[in-house]
Amino acid sequence: MRTIKELLNNPVVGSHxxxxxxxxxxxxxxxxxxxxISDGSCLANLQVVAEESLANYDEDVxxxxxxxxxxxxxxxxxxxAKGQAVELKxxxxxxxxxxxxxxxxxxKKRHSLEFLRTIxxxxxxxxxxxxxxxxxxxxxxxxxxxxxxxxxFQVQTPVITTSDCEGAxxxxxxxxxxxxxxxxxxxxxxxxxxxxxxxxxSGQLQAEIFALSHSRVYTFGPTFRAENSNTSRHLAEFWxxxxxxAFCDLQCNMQLAEAMIKDLVGRVLEExxxxxxxxxxxxxxxxxxxxxxxxxxxxxxxxxxxxxxxLEKADKQFxxxxxxxxxxxxxxxxxxxxxxxxxxxxxxxxxxxxxPFYMRLDDGEETVAxxxxxxxxxxxxxxxxxxxxxxxxLKARMEEAGLDxxxxxxxxxxxxxxxxxxxxxxxxxxxxxxxxxGMQNIRDVIPFPRTPGNAPC
RNA sequence: UCCUUGGUAGCUCAGCUGGUAGAGCAGGUGGCUGUUAACCACCUUGUCGGGGGUUCGAGUCCCUCCCAAGGAGCCA
Numbered sequence: 001m002r003t004i005k006e007l008l009n010n011p012v013v014g015s016h017x018x019x020x021x022x023x024x025x026x027x028x029x030x031x032x033x034x035x036x037i038s039d040g041s042c043l044a045n046l047q048v049v050a051e052e053s054l055a056n057y058d059e060d061v062x063x064x065x066x067x068x069x070x071x072x073x074x075x076x077x078x079x080x081a082k083g084q085a086v087e088l089k090x091x092x093x094x095x096x097x098x099x100x101x102x103x104x105x106x107x108k109k110r111h112s113l114e115f116l117r118t119i120x121x122x123x124x125x126x127x128x129x130x131x132x133x134x135x136x137x138x139x140x141x142x143x144x145x146x147x148x149x150x151x152x153f154q155v156q157t158p159v160i161t162t163s164d165c166e167g168a169x170x171x172x173x174x175x176x177x178x179x180x181x182x183x184x185x186x187x188x189x190x191x192x193x194x195x196x197x198x199x200x201x202s203g204q205l206q207a208e209i210f211a212l213s214h215s216r217v218y219t220f221g222p223t224f225r226a227e228n229s230n231t232s233r234h235l236a237e238f239w240x241x242x243x244x245x246a247f248c249d250l251q252c253n254m255q256l257a258e259a260m261i262k263d264l265v266g267r268v269l270e271e272x273x274x275x276x277x278x279x280x281x282x283x284x285x286x287x288x289x290x291x292x293x294x295x296x297x298x299x300x301x302x303x304x305x306x307x308x309x310x311l312e313k314a315d316k317q318f319x320x321x322x323x324x325x326x327x328x329x330x331x332x333x334x335x336x337x338x339x340x341x342x343x344x345x346x347x348x349x350x351x352x353x354x355x356p357f358y359m360r361l362d363d364g365e366e367t368v369a370x371x372x373x374x375x376x377x378x379x380x381x382x383x384x385x386x387x388x389x390x391x392x393x394l395k396a397r398m399e400e401a402g403l404d405x406x407x408x409x410x411x412x413x414x415x416x417x418x419x420x421x422x423x424x425x426x427x428x429x430x431x432x433x434x435x436x437x438g439m440q441n442i443r444d445v446i447p448f449p450r451t452p453g454n455a456p457c
Numbered sequence: 458u459c460c461u462u463g464g465u466a467g468c469u470c471a472g473c474u475g476g477u478a479g480a481g482c483a484g485g486u487g488g489c490u491g492u493u494a495a496c497c498a499c500c501u502u503g504u505c506g507g508g509g510g511u512u513c514g515a516g517u518c519c520c521u522c523c524c525a526a527g528g529a530g531c532c533a
Contacts, residue, residue: 025493025494027491027492027493027495028489028490028492028495029489029490029491029492029493029495030489030490030491030492032491032492033492034491034492034493034495036493045493047492047493049491049492065484066483079491080491081491081492081493082493083492083493084493101483101484101485102467102484102485103467104467105467105468106468107467107468107482107483107484108483108494109468109469109482109483109494110468110469110494111468111469112468112469114525114526115468115469117525118525169531169532169533170531202533223533225531225532225533227530227531227532228458228531229458229530229531229532230458231527231528231529231530231531231532232526232527232528233532233533234531234532234533235533238533239533240533241533319529329529329530330528330529330530331529378533379532379533380532380533381533382533383532383533426533427533428532428533429533430533431533432533441526452458453524
């Protein structure tokens with residue numbers, strides 16, 4: 001049994017092969033029936049030519065409709081018609097599973113992405129969502145390749161955690177208690193972990209532990225936010241990549257992030273060319289050019305202070321006026337990378353008042369060694385920083401933030417014993433898939449999107 | 458959560474200033490042709506998102522709830 005991808009990439013005319021897949025469309029022509037089948041291995045379908053002489057032609061072949069599963073045995077021949085180089089001349093065609101045409105929701109026509117979202121169990125059978133699946137898998141593997149090639153170790157940080165990474169949003173509570181037990185004060189003392197636990201909002205703090213023993217590590221896994229966000233770039237469950245590097249300052253952190261993004265874009269351009277062509281044509285015009293730009297042009301670096309100056313002199317009315325000290329709004333971010341730079345922009349050294357406690361204080365003590373990478377169409381793809389490695393300064397900032405120093409004693413210990421400058425960042429994997437496929441809604445780049453009020457299976 | 462726009466056939470949509478619904482595609486039947494968004498002819502399909510109200514009469518106006526999309530906030 002061969003995949004359609006193998007057959008089409010390396011066609012051996014005259015070879016006898018067997019394939020299995022699902023019918024995308026069927027067309028009759030005189031004594032022939034053309035059946036296009038897909039097995040998901042690649043974007044292209046394989047055209048099967050079934051002749052009237054097949055024993056089950058009237059009974060089975062003529063009743064095939066979109067969605068039916070079939071096995072075909074036959075000879076790979078050069079195609080006499082335009083549209084495909086080779087086709088499979090069927091000796092046998094066996095129906096494996098029928099799909100009732102009256103009720104099967106997918107038709108041989110374009111469907112809206114909104115409609116496909118309502119049938120998440122079937123949408124991966126379409127061209128666009130099928131292509132997303134392949135690109136996502138390629139990116140996932142590419143991430144591991146990139147880090148392994150660069151001396152990183154993967155660390156599996158916990159999904160259930162009792163430390164909420166301050167500033168990273170609302171946590172889902174994990175409990176073994178019954179709903180009525182939760183009502184009383186101090187209920188979590190009797191809970192499974194004897195204190196309040198939740199689903200991780202970030203693996204960063206735990207990744208820092210391993211950066212300070214293995215120097216270069218990364219964590220990559222599901223992350224959860226119980227925020228009531230209803231946007232095209234937020235999910236309640238998403239995958240986050242978080243590298244953490246010892247002996248690495250903000251510069252080194254930014255270099256790694258940029259090199260990694262360029263490397264991943266390059267891998268997908270190489271390995272998923274047909275899928276990217278589809279996105280370029282039907283999903284996001286100009287995508288391939290934008291990806292080439294991201295891969296080949298250096299990102300623009302801008303300090304927060306310079307970004308504010310840039311925005312202040314902008315010949316444009318912003319809904320939210322710009323002033324040093326405010327957080328950049330989506331409209332500001334968009335202006336910076338879409339109209340000023342035209343490439344991803346790395347904004348650095350934000351005011352300390354708008355960033356979390358663990359970011360390293362800059363010399364003037366007004367800003368921190370933070371960096372956000374903003375990309376056109378999406379906004380913040382990466383958020384990272386050099387971490388505060390100086391015990392006294394970190395402790396002071398934790399106190400300011402109102403954190404329980406006992407709870408975070410282990411985090412302070414990392415600064416008491418062999419502390420070193422270290423840095424890291426978080427990258428939203430689905431946003432990366434959005435960037436690379438041009439898909440506008442984050443719900444279309446994850447197999448099973450979890451959003452407020454939506455978790456069907 | 459807030460703002461805006463929507464919810465009409467399986468899908469994508471039309472339906473003017475209120476008079477109980479239509480197209481294309483899909484599906485079915487027949488025909489034709491190495492077809493490829495196949496083509497031609499004929500046929501089927503609707504609690505007009507739910508509930509309430511105004512009116513002789515509501516897909517159309519009002520209220521309310523639900524859902525979706527786009528934008529905002531939160532962030533990755």
